[in-house]
Amino acid sequence: MPAQSIWTLLSWGPEGWLDDIAYGALITIALALATLPIGLTIGFFIALAKQSEEPSLRLAANIYTTVFRGLPELVTLFLFFFGMPILLQHLVRYFRPDTTIDVNSFVAGMIVLALIFSSYASEVFLSAFRAIPKGQYEGGYAIGLSNWLTMRKVIVPQLLRIAFPGLENCWLSLLKDTSLVSVVGLAETLRNASIAARVTKHAFL
Known part of the structure:
Protein backbone atom coordinates (compact mmCIF):
# COMPACT_ATOMS: atom_id res chain seq x y z
CA MET A 1 0.00 0.00 0.00
CA PRO A 2 1.43 3.43 -0.83
CA ALA A 3 2.88 5.46 2.01
CA GLN A 4 0.49 8.32 1.32
CA SER A 5 -2.58 6.17 1.85
CA ILE A 6 -1.15 4.95 5.16
CA TRP A 7 -0.81 8.52 6.37
CA THR A 8 -4.30 9.29 5.11
CA LEU A 9 -5.80 6.44 7.09
CA LEU A 10 -3.83 7.45 10.17
CA SER A 11 -4.82 11.11 9.91
CA TRP A 12 -7.38 13.16 11.80
CA GLY A 13 -10.71 13.99 10.21
CA PRO A 14 -13.38 12.16 8.21
CA GLU A 15 -10.88 10.32 5.97
CA GLY A 16 -8.70 9.03 8.80
CA TRP A 17 -9.15 6.86 11.86
CA LEU A 18 -6.71 8.46 14.26
CA ASP A 19 -9.41 10.49 16.02
CA ASP A 20 -11.45 7.32 16.68
CA ILE A 21 -8.43 5.44 17.98
CA ALA A 22 -7.41 8.40 20.14
CA TYR A 23 -10.94 8.58 21.55
CA GLY A 24 -10.76 4.86 22.30
CA ALA A 25 -7.45 5.38 24.10
CA LEU A 26 -9.02 8.11 26.24
CA ILE A 27 -11.90 5.78 27.13
CA THR A 28 -9.40 3.06 28.06
CA ILE A 29 -7.47 5.41 30.34
CA ALA A 30 -10.67 6.84 31.84
CA LEU A 31 -11.99 3.35 32.56
CA ALA A 32 -8.74 2.30 34.23
CA LEU A 33 -8.51 5.50 36.29
CA ALA A 34 -12.16 5.22 37.38
CA THR A 35 -11.61 1.61 38.40
CA LEU A 36 -8.37 2.17 40.33
CA PRO A 37 -9.62 3.97 43.48
CA ILE A 38 -12.60 1.62 43.82
CA GLY A 39 -10.42 -1.46 43.45
CA ALA A 49 -10.90 -8.66 56.78
CA LYS A 50 -8.42 -11.45 56.08
CA GLN A 51 -6.51 -10.40 59.19
CA SER A 52 -9.59 -10.04 61.33
CA GLU A 53 -10.04 -12.11 64.46
CA GLU A 54 -13.64 -12.72 63.38
CA PRO A 55 -13.77 -16.08 61.50
CA SER A 56 -16.81 -15.08 59.43
CA LEU A 57 -14.98 -12.01 58.06
CA ARG A 58 -11.93 -14.08 57.16
CA LEU A 59 -14.12 -16.67 55.46
CA ALA A 60 -16.05 -14.05 53.47
CA ALA A 61 -12.83 -12.34 52.37
CA ASN A 62 -11.26 -15.64 51.30
CA ILE A 63 -14.37 -16.61 49.34
CA TYR A 64 -14.38 -13.19 47.66
CA THR A 65 -10.78 -13.44 46.46
CA THR A 66 -11.14 -17.08 45.45
CA VAL A 67 -14.23 -16.37 43.34
CA PHE A 68 -13.01 -13.26 41.56
CA ARG A 69 -9.48 -14.54 41.01
CA GLY A 70 -10.76 -17.90 39.81
CA LEU A 71 -13.54 -16.81 37.45
CA PRO A 72 -12.43 -15.84 33.94
CA GLU A 73 -12.72 -12.08 33.48
CA LEU A 74 -15.03 -12.43 30.48
CA VAL A 75 -17.40 -14.70 32.38
CA THR A 76 -17.58 -12.18 35.23
CA LEU A 77 -18.25 -9.37 32.75
CA PHE A 78 -20.99 -11.30 30.96
CA LEU A 79 -22.63 -12.33 34.24
CA PHE A 80 -22.78 -8.73 35.38
CA PHE A 81 -23.63 -7.02 32.09
CA PHE A 82 -26.29 -9.50 30.94
CA GLY A 83 -27.33 -11.13 34.22
CA MET A 84 -27.63 -8.10 36.48
CA PRO A 85 -30.37 -6.36 34.41
CA ILE A 86 -32.42 -9.58 34.47
CA LEU A 87 -32.04 -9.89 38.24
CA LEU A 88 -32.91 -6.24 38.83
CA GLN A 89 -35.84 -6.51 36.44
CA HIS A 90 -37.30 -9.35 38.52
CA LEU A 91 -36.83 -7.33 41.70
CA VAL A 92 -38.39 -4.07 40.51
CA ARG A 93 -41.29 -5.60 38.58
CA TYR A 94 -43.17 -6.00 41.87
CA PHE A 95 -43.15 -2.22 42.26
CA ARG A 96 -43.01 -0.93 38.68
CA PRO A 97 -43.78 -3.69 36.15
CA ASP A 98 -43.22 -1.43 33.13
CA THR A 99 -39.67 -0.41 34.12
CA THR A 100 -36.82 -1.44 31.81
CA ILE A 101 -33.34 -1.68 33.29
CA ASP A 102 -30.19 -1.37 31.20
CA VAL A 103 -26.61 -1.47 32.43
CA ASN A 104 -24.20 1.05 30.92
CA SER A 105 -21.19 -0.72 29.41
CA PHE A 106 -18.72 1.73 30.99
CA VAL A 107 -20.26 1.31 34.45
CA ALA A 108 -20.46 -2.46 34.05
CA GLY A 109 -16.82 -2.62 32.99
CA MET A 110 -15.75 -0.36 35.83
CA ILE A 111 -17.51 -2.44 38.48
CA VAL A 112 -16.33 -5.80 37.14
CA LEU A 113 -12.74 -4.63 36.71
CA ALA A 114 -12.83 -3.14 40.22
CA LEU A 115 -13.95 -6.47 41.66
CA ILE A 116 -11.23 -8.36 39.82
CA PHE A 117 -8.55 -5.77 40.55
CA SER A 118 -9.45 -5.67 44.25
CA SER A 119 -9.16 -9.44 44.59
CA TYR A 120 -5.53 -9.26 43.45
CA ALA A 121 -4.76 -6.00 45.25
CA SER A 122 -6.01 -7.50 48.51
CA GLU A 123 -3.28 -10.14 48.36
CA VAL A 124 -0.68 -7.42 47.79
CA PHE A 125 -1.99 -5.45 50.76
CA LEU A 126 -2.11 -8.60 52.88
CA SER A 127 1.55 -9.36 52.15
CA ALA A 128 2.44 -5.75 52.97
CA PHE A 129 0.55 -5.95 56.27
CA ARG A 130 2.45 -9.10 57.21
CA ALA A 131 5.76 -7.45 56.34
CA ILE A 132 5.24 -4.72 58.95
CA PRO A 133 6.63 -5.77 62.37
CA LYS A 134 4.12 -6.05 65.22
CA GLY A 135 6.31 -3.64 67.15
CA GLN A 136 5.06 -0.84 64.89
CA TYR A 137 1.52 -1.42 66.13
CA GLU A 138 2.68 -1.71 69.73
CA GLY A 139 4.69 1.50 69.43
CA GLY A 140 1.62 3.39 68.25
CA TYR A 141 -0.47 2.07 71.11
CA ALA A 142 2.33 2.83 73.59
CA ILE A 143 2.28 6.55 72.78
CA GLY A 144 -1.48 6.71 73.20
CA LEU A 145 -2.70 6.40 69.61
CA SER A 146 -6.01 4.70 68.98
CA ASN A 147 -6.34 1.77 66.57
CA TRP A 148 -7.51 4.17 63.84
CA LEU A 149 -4.68 6.68 64.37
CA THR A 150 -2.09 3.91 64.59
CA MET A 151 -3.32 2.56 61.28
CA ARG A 152 -3.45 5.98 59.61
CA LYS A 153 -0.24 7.54 60.92
CA VAL A 154 2.04 4.55 61.49
CA ILE A 155 0.95 1.54 59.44
CA VAL A 156 -0.54 2.91 56.20
CA PRO A 157 2.53 5.02 55.19
CA GLN A 158 4.73 1.94 55.51
CA LEU A 159 2.09 -0.27 53.92
CA LEU A 160 1.86 1.83 50.76
CA ARG A 161 5.61 1.91 50.33
CA ILE A 162 5.85 -1.88 50.65
CA CYS A 170 -1.89 -4.96 39.28
CA TRP A 171 -2.30 -1.58 37.54
CA LEU A 172 -0.63 -2.88 34.39
CA SER A 173 -2.91 -5.92 34.41
CA LEU A 174 -5.89 -3.60 34.85
CA LEU A 175 -4.89 -1.55 31.81
CA LYS A 176 -4.71 -4.71 29.71
CA ASP A 177 -8.00 -6.04 31.04
CA THR A 178 -9.85 -2.92 29.87
CA SER A 179 -9.79 -4.40 26.36
CA LEU A 180 -12.27 -7.06 27.53
CA VAL A 181 -14.99 -4.44 27.90
CA SER A 182 -15.06 -4.04 24.11
CA VAL A 183 -17.17 -7.21 23.92
CA VAL A 184 -20.09 -5.40 25.58
CA GLY A 185 -19.94 -2.45 23.19
CA LEU A 186 -17.67 0.05 24.93
CA ALA A 187 -15.80 2.06 22.29
CA GLU A 188 -12.34 1.74 23.81
CA THR A 189 -9.02 1.34 21.98
CA LEU A 190 -9.37 -2.30 20.91
CA ARG A 191 -12.93 -1.93 19.64
CA ASN A 192 -12.26 1.22 17.61
CA ALA A 193 -9.05 -0.22 16.17
CA SER A 194 -10.88 -3.44 15.23
CA ILE A 195 -13.64 -1.48 13.49
CA ALA A 196 -11.04 0.54 11.60
CA ALA A 197 -9.24 -2.63 10.51
CA ARG A 198 -12.45 -4.24 9.23
CA VAL A 199 -13.60 -1.13 7.37
CA THR A 200 -10.27 -0.31 5.72
CA LYS A 201 -9.14 -3.94 5.24
CA HIS A 202 -5.77 -2.98 6.73
CA ALA A 203 -5.00 -4.91 9.89
CA PHE A 204 -2.20 -2.54 10.94
CA LEU A 205 -4.94 -0.27 12.32
Whole structure:
Protein backbone atom coordinates (compact mmCIF):
# COMPACT_ATOMS: atom_id res chain seq x y z
CA MET A 1 0.00 0.00 0.00
CA PRO A 2 1.43 3.43 -0.83
CA ALA A 3 2.88 5.46 2.01
CA GLN A 4 0.49 8.32 1.32
CA SER A 5 -2.58 6.17 1.85
CA ILE A 6 -1.15 4.95 5.16
CA TRP A 7 -0.81 8.52 6.37
CA THR A 8 -4.30 9.29 5.11
CA LEU A 9 -5.80 6.44 7.09
CA LEU A 10 -3.83 7.45 10.17
CA SER A 11 -4.82 11.11 9.91
CA TRP A 12 -7.38 13.16 11.80
CA GLY A 13 -10.71 13.99 10.21
CA PRO A 14 -13.38 12.16 8.21
CA GLU A 15 -10.88 10.32 5.97
CA GLY A 16 -8.70 9.03 8.80
CA TRP A 17 -9.15 6.86 11.86
CA LEU A 18 -6.71 8.46 14.26
CA ASP A 19 -9.41 10.49 16.02
CA ASP A 20 -11.45 7.32 16.68
CA ILE A 21 -8.43 5.44 17.98
CA ALA A 22 -7.41 8.40 20.14
CA TYR A 23 -10.94 8.58 21.55
CA GLY A 24 -10.76 4.86 22.30
CA ALA A 25 -7.45 5.38 24.10
CA LEU A 26 -9.02 8.11 26.24
CA ILE A 27 -11.90 5.78 27.13
CA THR A 28 -9.40 3.06 28.06
CA ILE A 29 -7.47 5.41 30.34
CA ALA A 30 -10.67 6.84 31.84
CA LEU A 31 -11.99 3.35 32.56
CA ALA A 32 -8.74 2.30 34.23
CA LEU A 33 -8.51 5.50 36.29
CA ALA A 34 -12.16 5.22 37.38
CA THR A 35 -11.61 1.61 38.40
CA LEU A 36 -8.37 2.17 40.33
CA PRO A 37 -9.62 3.97 43.48
CA ILE A 38 -12.60 1.62 43.82
CA GLY A 39 -10.42 -1.46 43.45
CA LEU A 40 -7.78 -0.15 45.86
CA THR A 41 -10.38 0.69 48.51
CA ILE A 42 -12.13 -2.67 48.28
CA GLY A 43 -8.79 -4.50 48.20
CA PHE A 44 -7.57 -2.69 51.31
CA PHE A 45 -10.66 -3.62 53.33
CA ILE A 46 -10.59 -7.20 52.05
CA ALA A 47 -6.99 -7.44 53.30
CA LEU A 48 -8.11 -6.07 56.68
CA ALA A 49 -10.90 -8.66 56.78
CA LYS A 50 -8.42 -11.45 56.08
CA GLN A 51 -6.51 -10.40 59.19
CA SER A 52 -9.59 -10.04 61.33
CA GLU A 53 -10.04 -12.11 64.46
CA GLU A 54 -13.64 -12.72 63.38
CA PRO A 55 -13.77 -16.08 61.50
CA SER A 56 -16.81 -15.08 59.43
CA LEU A 57 -14.98 -12.01 58.06
CA ARG A 58 -11.93 -14.08 57.16
CA LEU A 59 -14.12 -16.67 55.46
CA ALA A 60 -16.05 -14.05 53.47
CA ALA A 61 -12.83 -12.34 52.37
CA ASN A 62 -11.26 -15.64 51.30
CA ILE A 63 -14.37 -16.61 49.34
CA TYR A 64 -14.38 -13.19 47.66
CA THR A 65 -10.78 -13.44 46.46
CA THR A 66 -11.14 -17.08 45.45
CA VAL A 67 -14.23 -16.37 43.34
CA PHE A 68 -13.01 -13.26 41.56
CA ARG A 69 -9.48 -14.54 41.01
CA GLY A 70 -10.76 -17.90 39.81
CA LEU A 71 -13.54 -16.81 37.45
CA PRO A 72 -12.43 -15.84 33.94
CA GLU A 73 -12.72 -12.08 33.48
CA LEU A 74 -15.03 -12.43 30.48
CA VAL A 75 -17.40 -14.70 32.38
CA THR A 76 -17.58 -12.18 35.23
CA LEU A 77 -18.25 -9.37 32.75
CA PHE A 78 -20.99 -11.30 30.96
CA LEU A 79 -22.63 -12.33 34.24
CA PHE A 80 -22.78 -8.73 35.38
CA PHE A 81 -23.63 -7.02 32.09
CA PHE A 82 -26.29 -9.50 30.94
CA GLY A 83 -27.33 -11.13 34.22
CA MET A 84 -27.63 -8.10 36.48
CA PRO A 85 -30.37 -6.36 34.41
CA ILE A 86 -32.42 -9.58 34.47
CA LEU A 87 -32.04 -9.89 38.24
CA LEU A 88 -32.91 -6.24 38.83
CA GLN A 89 -35.84 -6.51 36.44
CA HIS A 90 -37.30 -9.35 38.52
CA LEU A 91 -36.83 -7.33 41.70
CA VAL A 92 -38.39 -4.07 40.51
CA ARG A 93 -41.29 -5.60 38.58
CA TYR A 94 -43.17 -6.00 41.87
CA PHE A 95 -43.15 -2.22 42.26
CA ARG A 96 -43.01 -0.93 38.68
CA PRO A 97 -43.78 -3.69 36.15
CA ASP A 98 -43.22 -1.43 33.13
CA THR A 99 -39.67 -0.41 34.12
CA THR A 100 -36.82 -1.44 31.81
CA ILE A 101 -33.34 -1.68 33.29
CA ASP A 102 -30.19 -1.37 31.20
CA VAL A 103 -26.61 -1.47 32.43
CA ASN A 104 -24.20 1.05 30.92
CA SER A 105 -21.19 -0.72 29.41
CA PHE A 106 -18.72 1.73 30.99
CA VAL A 107 -20.26 1.31 34.45
CA ALA A 108 -20.46 -2.46 34.05
CA GLY A 109 -16.82 -2.62 32.99
CA MET A 110 -15.75 -0.36 35.83
CA ILE A 111 -17.51 -2.44 38.48
CA VAL A 112 -16.33 -5.80 37.14
CA LEU A 113 -12.74 -4.63 36.71
CA ALA A 114 -12.83 -3.14 40.22
CA LEU A 115 -13.95 -6.47 41.66
CA ILE A 116 -11.23 -8.36 39.82
CA PHE A 117 -8.55 -5.77 40.55
CA SER A 118 -9.45 -5.67 44.25
CA SER A 119 -9.16 -9.44 44.59
CA TYR A 120 -5.53 -9.26 43.45
CA ALA A 121 -4.76 -6.00 45.25
CA SER A 122 -6.01 -7.50 48.51
CA GLU A 123 -3.28 -10.14 48.36
CA VAL A 124 -0.68 -7.42 47.79
CA PHE A 125 -1.99 -5.45 50.76
CA LEU A 126 -2.11 -8.60 52.88
CA SER A 127 1.55 -9.36 52.15
CA ALA A 128 2.44 -5.75 52.97
CA PHE A 129 0.55 -5.95 56.27
CA ARG A 130 2.45 -9.10 57.21
CA ALA A 131 5.76 -7.45 56.34
CA ILE A 132 5.24 -4.72 58.95
CA PRO A 133 6.63 -5.77 62.37
CA LYS A 134 4.12 -6.05 65.22
CA GLY A 135 6.31 -3.64 67.15
CA GLN A 136 5.06 -0.84 64.89
CA TYR A 137 1.52 -1.42 66.13
CA GLU A 138 2.68 -1.71 69.73
CA GLY A 139 4.69 1.50 69.43
CA GLY A 140 1.62 3.39 68.25
CA TYR A 141 -0.47 2.07 71.11
CA ALA A 142 2.33 2.83 73.59
CA ILE A 143 2.28 6.55 72.78
CA GLY A 144 -1.48 6.71 73.20
CA LEU A 145 -2.70 6.40 69.61
CA SER A 146 -6.01 4.70 68.98
CA ASN A 147 -6.34 1.77 66.57
CA TRP A 148 -7.51 4.17 63.84
CA LEU A 149 -4.68 6.68 64.37
CA THR A 150 -2.09 3.91 64.59
CA MET A 151 -3.32 2.56 61.28
CA ARG A 152 -3.45 5.98 59.61
CA LYS A 153 -0.24 7.54 60.92
CA VAL A 154 2.04 4.55 61.49
CA ILE A 155 0.95 1.54 59.44
CA VAL A 156 -0.54 2.91 56.20
CA PRO A 157 2.53 5.02 55.19
CA GLN A 158 4.73 1.94 55.51
CA LEU A 159 2.09 -0.27 53.92
CA LEU A 160 1.86 1.83 50.76
CA ARG A 161 5.61 1.91 50.33
CA ILE A 162 5.85 -1.88 50.65
CA ALA A 163 2.79 -2.59 48.50
CA PHE A 164 3.61 -0.16 45.68
CA PRO A 165 5.63 -2.57 43.44
CA GLY A 166 2.89 -5.21 43.61
CA LEU A 167 0.15 -2.65 43.03
CA GLU A 168 2.06 -1.38 40.01
CA ASN A 169 1.83 -4.85 38.48
CA CYS A 170 -1.89 -4.96 39.28
CA TRP A 171 -2.30 -1.58 37.54
CA LEU A 172 -0.63 -2.88 34.39
CA SER A 173 -2.91 -5.92 34.41
CA LEU A 174 -5.89 -3.60 34.85
CA LEU A 175 -4.89 -1.55 31.81
CA LYS A 176 -4.71 -4.71 29.71
CA ASP A 177 -8.00 -6.04 31.04
CA THR A 178 -9.85 -2.92 29.87
CA SER A 179 -9.79 -4.40 26.36
CA LEU A 180 -12.27 -7.06 27.53
CA VAL A 181 -14.99 -4.44 27.90
CA SER A 182 -15.06 -4.04 24.11
CA VAL A 183 -17.17 -7.21 23.92
CA VAL A 184 -20.09 -5.40 25.58
CA GLY A 185 -19.94 -2.45 23.19
CA LEU A 186 -17.67 0.05 24.93
CA ALA A 187 -15.80 2.06 22.29
CA GLU A 188 -12.34 1.74 23.81
CA THR A 189 -9.02 1.34 21.98
CA LEU A 190 -9.37 -2.30 20.91
CA ARG A 191 -12.93 -1.93 19.64
CA ASN A 192 -12.26 1.22 17.61
CA ALA A 193 -9.05 -0.22 16.17
CA SER A 194 -10.88 -3.44 15.23
CA ILE A 195 -13.64 -1.48 13.49
CA ALA A 196 -11.04 0.54 11.60
CA ALA A 197 -9.24 -2.63 10.51
CA ARG A 198 -12.45 -4.24 9.23
CA VAL A 199 -13.60 -1.13 7.37
CA THR A 200 -10.27 -0.31 5.72
CA LYS A 201 -9.14 -3.94 5.24
CA HIS A 202 -5.77 -2.98 6.73
CA ALA A 203 -5.00 -4.91 9.89
CA PHE A 204 -2.20 -2.54 10.94
CA LEU A 205 -4.94 -0.27 12.32
